[in-house]
Amino acid sequence: MDFFCFLAAFLLLLRLRREIRFSQLSIKWGRMLLFGSFAIVGLYFFFHEFFDDDISNIVAGFLLVGLITYLRKEPDFKAFDILLFAHYPLAIVAIFNGFTELAFSKFYAENDDYFQIAQLVAFGWIFARLSTSKKQREEIKRVNERRSELEALVAERTVELTQQKNELQETIKELQATQAQLIQQEKLASLGELTAGIAHEIQNPLNFVNNFSEVSMELIDEMQEELTKGDTEEVLAIASDIKQNLEKIRHHGKRADGIVKGMLQHSRASSNVKEPTNINTIADEYFRLAYHGLRAKDKSFNAELIANLDAELPMANIVSQDVGRVLLNMFTNAFYAVHERKKTAGPEFKPVVEVSTRQVASAIEVRIKDNGTGIPDSIKDKIMQPFFTTKPAGEGTGLGLSLSYDIIVKAHKGTININSAEGQGTEFVITLPLK
Amino acid sequence: MKVLVVDDEEDVQPLFLQRFRKEVRNGEIEFTFARSGEEALNYLEEKYSEVVLILSDINMPGMSGIELLSHIREVFDTPPPPVVMMITAYGDDENHRQAMEKGANDFLTKPLDFNLLKEKLKHITG
Numbered sequence: 001m002d003f004f005c006f007l008a009a010f011l012l013l014l015r016l017r018r019e020i021r022f023s024q025l026s027i028k029w030g031r032m033l034l035f036g037s038f039a040i041v042g043l044y045f046f047f048h049e050f051f052d053d054d055i056s057n058i059v060a061g062f063l064l065v066g067l068i069t070y071l072r073k074e075p076d077f078k079a080f081d082i083l084l085f086a087h088y089p090l091a092i093v094a095i096f097n098g099f100t101e102l103a104f105s106k107f108y109a110e111n112d113d114y115f116q117i118a119q120l121v122a123f124g125w126i127f128a129r130l131s132t133s134k135k136q137r138e139e140i141k142r143v144n145e146r147r148s149e150l151e152a153l154v155a156e157r158t159v160e161l162t163q164q165k166n167e168l169q170e171t172i173k174e175l176q177a178t179q180a181q182l183i184q185q186e187k188l189a190s191l192g193e194l195t196a197g198i199a200h201e202i203q204n205p206l207n208f209v210n211n212f213s214e215v216s217m218e219l220i221d222e223m224q225e226e227l228t229k230g231d232t233e234e235v236l237a238i239a240s241d242i243k244q245n246l247e248k249i250r251h252h253g254k255r256a257d258g259i260v261k262g263m264l265q266h267s268r269a270s271s272n273v274k275e276p277t278n279i280n281t282i283a284d285e286y287f288r289l290a291y292h293g294l295r296a297k298d299k300s301f302n303a304e305l306i307a308n309l310d311a312e313l314p315m316a317n318i319v320s321q322d323v324g325r326v327l328l329n330m331f332t333n334a335f336y337a338v339h340e341r342k343k344t345a346g347p348e349f350k351p352v353v354e355v356s357t358r359q360v361a362s363a364i365e366v367r368i369k370d371n372g373t374g375i376p377d378s379i380k381d382k383i384m385q386p387f388f389t390t391k392p393a394g395e396g397t398g399l400g401l402s403l404s405y406d407i408i409v410k411a412h413k414g415t416i417n418i419n420s421a422e423g424q425g426t427e428f429v430i431t432l433p434l435k
Numbered sequence: 436m437k438v439l440v441v442d443d444e445e446d447v448q449p450l451f452l453q454r455f456r457k458e459v460r461n462g463e464i465e466f467t468f469a470r471s472g473e474e475a476l477n478y479l480e481e482k483y484s485e486v487v488l489i490l491s492d493i494n495m496p497g498m499s500g501i502e503l504l505s506h507i508r509e510v511f512d513t514p515p516p517p518v519v520m521m522i523t524a525y526g527d528d529e530n531h532r533q534a535m536e537k538g539a540n541d542f543l544t545k546p547l548d549f550n551l552l553k554e555k556l557k558h559i560t561g
Contacts, residue, residue, distance in 0.1 A: 200494065207546040208446055214549075215453045222456075241453060248446055295494060304497040 002053060004123045005060030005094045006044035008087060009067055013037040016071075016080060019137075025076050036067075054105075058098030064091035079137045086129035090122035186399040187325070191263070200292040201259050205252035212245040212252075219245070258285070272322075272411075276315035279364055279432070280357055282324045283309060287355050290331035294339070301339050308356035316364050316432050322407045323432070329400040330368040330428050331355070336391070337372025337426060362434050363414070369427040375420040383418075408432070436559075437465045437482075441475040441491040441503065442522070454549045464556070472498030476506060483511050488559060490543075493523040493530055501533050508538045518559055522547065 017033040020026050043063065047056040068084045068091070071077050077084065097115045101108040108115060223238040284307060294301050331353065338351035354369045375383060382388045386402040408414045412432055420426040440451055448468045458464040467486075469475035472495060479486065489507065493500035500521055507519060520541040521534040531542050541555065 203545065204444060208444075208450070210546055211450050211454070211549075212446075215450065219453065219456075244449065245453070248449070252446070291496065292494075302497070302499045302502070 002048060002056035002060045002094070003044070004119055005057065005064050005090060006040055006048075008090055008123060008126055009060070009064050010037050010040045010044075012067070012083070012087060013040065015083075016077065019080070029076065054098045054101035056098075057094045057101070061091045061094035061098060064094070079140050080133065082129055082136050083126075083133035086126045086133070089125050090119065093119050093122040182399060183403065186403060195293070198259060198263050198289060198293075200296060201289060202256050205255040205259075208252040209249050209256075212249045216242050216245045216249075259289075272319055274317045274319055277318050277320040277323070278313070279316050279318070279323070279366060280309040280311075280313055282320055283307070283327055283355055283357060283366060286324055286328040287331055287353075290328055290335060291353075294332070294335045298339070301335070301342075303335060303338050303351035303353050306352060306354040308354065310356075310358045313357050313359060313364060314434060317435055318412060318432060319407075322411065326404040326407050326430070327355075327366070327368070329404050330430075333400070334368055334370035334372065334426070334428075337374070338370050339372070341371070341373045341423075359434075360431065363431045364434060366430045366432070367427055368430075369425065371425040374422040374424050374426055375418065376422045380418065380420070384416075436463065436487045436556075437467065437485045438488045438490060439467050439469060439475060439478065439486050441469045441472065441489065441495075441500065443470055443492065443495045445470070455553075471495060472500065472503035472506075475503055476510075479507070479511060483513075483517075486517050488556070489517050489519045491519065491521055493521055493534070501530070501537060504534065504539055505537045520555070 013033045013036045017026075017030055017037070020029060020033075040063075044060075047059050051059070064087055068087045072081060072084050097108075097119055100115065219238050219242050223235055223242075226234045226238065287305060287307060291303070291305055334353045338353060342349055342351050350371075352371050354367075356367045356369075358365050379388075379390070384401050384405045386399055388402075405416060408416050408430055414430060414432040417429040417431075418426065419429070440447060448466075451466055451468075452459060455464050455466070459466065467478065467482075469478055472491075475489070475491065476498075491500040491503055498506075500523070504519055504521065507517065511517070518540045519538070520543055521530070521539045522543045522545060523530050534542055543552065
């Protein structure tokens with residue numbers, strides 16, 4: 001009966017070889033399986049010729065058990081598991097029969113029909129399982145195909161998503177660059193508003209410098225005349241006038257100097273360094289610059305400027321150019337509002353813009369008050385939003401108050417409050433903590 | 436001759452006094468200064484008849500020089516009307532046109548040419 005075991009092992013290897021013929025596994029296993037099948041034929045002839053049927057059957061049984069155990073451990077043959085497993089009954093029956101024949105040869109001889117039938121049934125079982133195994137393999141193959149389809153789909157989607165993510169990142173970068181540009185533009189726009197004001201503010205002190213130096217030269221001529229005449233009293237009077245004039249020249253020179261420095265500071269990128277600063281100085285400076293800037297653009301514009309600056313105001317630790325920018329923005333808004341109201345109000349309307357500073361507990365309070373158009377309730381919530389503007393297209397960037405909010409509230413931990421009544425005026429109250 | 440100078444810049448005062456040093460000393464010219472249009476009008480309320488010449492800046496906070504000019508022409512129209520000269524830093528056509536329209540006698544640009552101004556004053560007195 002050893003023949004069936006050897007035959008089963010031989011057929012198994014041939015079948016495996018045939019099944020993997022066209023796959024990657026063929027390269028790895030094809031040759032080994034072929035040699036294996038030859039070896040089994042060799043072993044069969046060897047054991048069949050030189051050993052009794054019982055020994056040969058046991059050997060064949062163990063050979064088969066070893067073979068299928070080895071193959072079942074190989075992941076490459078996972079798909080053939082049912083087929084491999086179907087060989088165990090035959091192997092076990094063969095070993096059982098072999099041992100029974102060896103130990104109880106008489107009993108075996110008497111019942112050899114049953115033993116042989118058992119072995120034949122076990123052999124037949126393999127073929128019965130063959131079709132099931134085929135179905136399973138087909139199922140596995142189908143699942144694998146579906147899986148690779150899905151994997152391809154997932155890979156495709158992943159590529160799409162990655163691409164989209166990259167595009168979005170690119171867009172964010174562009175938006176950030178645009179934002180930075182807009183902020184720079186806002187700074188330049190406010191500088192543009194200042195230019196005419198600055199020209200006026202510089203021209204005035206320069207005129208004084210020129211005039212006082214000219215008049216001083218004349219005075220020196222006069223002084224020389226008086227010296228030759230010997231009128232000492234007059235000479236002394238003239239000398240004191242000249243001294244006073246030189247003092248004025250210095251004063252106006254410094255005034256122009258301060259304005260140029262302020263302008264440079266305004267256009268420079270923010271240093272973000274907080275320094276003790278006199279808020280009165282920047283409030284006064286930007287108040288006048290904003291006024292003259294608007295005056296230069298529109299000759300019909302006029303307003304009364306009131307400055308109530310607390311002389312006792314302590315120094316505040318601030319980034320002066322940033323806070324200056326905020327004040328400039330608020331002044332410009334105030335002047336714009338009174339100018340708008342004047343367009344519709346009668347000639348009896350007197351535009352007034354007032355700035356006041358004072359210390360409140362441990363903070364400095366700056367109030368910018370106008371009697372302009374006021375802010376309608378419907379837009380009060382929106383005015384601090386970026387890009388919100390009521391000015392005609394091209395006149396405002398809509399970033400002024402939004403930047404002001406960032407500077408005062410976020411960078412300086414201060415507050416901005418708005419009191420406004422439509423048609424009556426607006427008051428912005430800025431507080432900056434002294435720390 | 437009484438001259439009213441209207442300018443928001445304080446240092447205009449010593450400048451005029453020194454530039455017209457001799458004239459002031461000889462009593463040819465007497466200067467009065469106002470820092471705003473409102474102040475100038477207040478002064479004119481009282482001393483209108485004495486003022487021969489008004490020199491006014493255009494660009495001032497509050498009442499502008501142009502507004503002051505039209506007030507003067509409206510309110511103080513009893514003859515002889517004072518001579519009004521407008522002064523501005525910008526010296527642009529628009530201000531010039533407006534000043535002339537409102538009845539300014541002359542138009543001067545900053546920086547002031549005092550020699551030219553002296554010539555013009557001689558013209559008025561002569």
